[in-house]
Amino acid sequence: MRSILAFAALVAAPLTAAAAQDQVAFRAITKADYTAAETQLAAQVAAGQREPGVLLNLAAVYNKTGRAAEAVALYRMVQSEQNVLMETASGAPIWSHDVATRGMTLASR
Template identity: 40%
Template sequence: MRSKLMLSALALGVVAAMPALAKDRVGYQAIAAGSLTTAEQTITAERAIFPDRPELMLNLAAVYARTGRQAQARALYADVLGREAVAMDMADGSVRTSHELARTGLTRLTTAMATR
C-alpha cells in the first residue's frame, strides 16, 4: 500500500519543488510557507475525518515539534510506529516508509533537545 505524502521540507529535510495543489489537505503547503497555525488547523480538520492516515500524523507531529510541543510530537511519531508501515511518495520523488519518517522525526526531536 502506498500513500501519497507531502511532508514539510523543513520538518524532514526533504528538498524538492512541490507542484501547487488545488486543496492542501495534508498541511504541506502551509508548513512549507511557515504558516504553522494554518497547517495545524488543516491537518486537525482532516484527522477528524481520517484519523489513521500516517501523512496527517507525521505532518502534525512536525508542526508540534516546530512549535515547542515535543511531547505531542513524540506521541504522534510513536502512534505511526505502532501501526503498519506504509510506503510514501516524497516531494523529491523518493519513496520512504512511514516508519522511517517517524524515526527521523524522533531523532530530530532528540537532537534538538540535546542541543538546548
C-alpha cells in the same frame, strides 16, 4: 534532509477530500504558516484520520512550534500502525516508520 522527514504524502493517494486537505496543509507548512497547517491537520485527526502523512505532517508542525512531546506521541502512533511506503516532497520513496524514527530523533534534540 529535515524537509524529507517532515513533509510526506502517501504514494498514489486518491484525490479525496482528505487528500485535498493534506495538500492545503502541506502548502501551509512550506510557507511556514504552521497555524493554518495545524488547523487543517488537527481537524483531520479529530475526525478520525490516521493516515501516516497526516500524522507525520502534524508531528512536524508540533516539532517546528516547540511541542516535542506532542510530536513524539504522533510519531509513536505512526510506528504502531502498518509501515507504508510514502513519497517525499521531492518524489523520493521512504517508509513511514523510518520518517517517524527520524522525527523522534529530531524532537529529542
